[in-house]
Amino acid sequence: MPAIIQAMRESIIKQGGEVHFNSRLTDLKIENNKIKAVQINSADWKNSTHLILATGHSARDIFELLDSKK
Numbered sequence: 001m002p003a004i005i006q007a008m009r010e011s012i013i014k015q016g017g018e019v020h021f022n023s024r025l026t027d028l029k030i031e032n033n034k035i036k037a038v039q040i041n042s043a044d045w046k047n048s049t050h051l052i053l054a055t056g057h058s059a060r061d062i063f064e065l066l067d068s069k070k
């Protein structure tokens with residue numbers, strides 16, 4: 001499993017993605033149904049057009065955030 005996770009991370013980085021450890025997605029900017037930016041730890045905004053959302057089935061805050069952006 002660790003090798004699989006490491007390979008996934010390396011693949012994301014190879015394709016120009018970023019991985020932020022110990023960071024929390026706290027908000028999203030969406031325009032015309034497309035992601036424009038993500039907010040990390042209620043502070044930094046990072047422009048981004050793609051997002052891998054894998055917060056598990058108990059992340060109520062994320063479901064509420066997504067619901068509020070409809």
Ligand SMILES: Cc1cc2nc3c(=O)[nH]c(=O)nc-3n(C[C@H](O)[C@H](O)[C@H](O)COP(=O)(O)OP(=O)(O)OC[C@H]3O[C@@H](n4cnc5c(N)ncnc54)[C@H](O)[C@@H]3O)c2cc1C
Nearest residue numbers: 022023024025026027053054055056057058059060061062
């Ligand atoms: C007690 C227990 C025992 C289990 N035992 C087994 C087992 O033996 N075998 C099995 O196959 N499955 C087991 N499961 C189920 C398994 O743990 C889950 O199915 C699996 O972990 C789900 O993976 P996931 O990546 O979707 O979510 P998670 O593993 O929950 O990962 C979600 C991650 O997202 C992070 N996150 C949440 N919100 C944010 C945010 N806003 N910004 C950034 N990050 C965020 C969380 O911190 C977490 O690290 C068990 C579950 C529990 C609770």
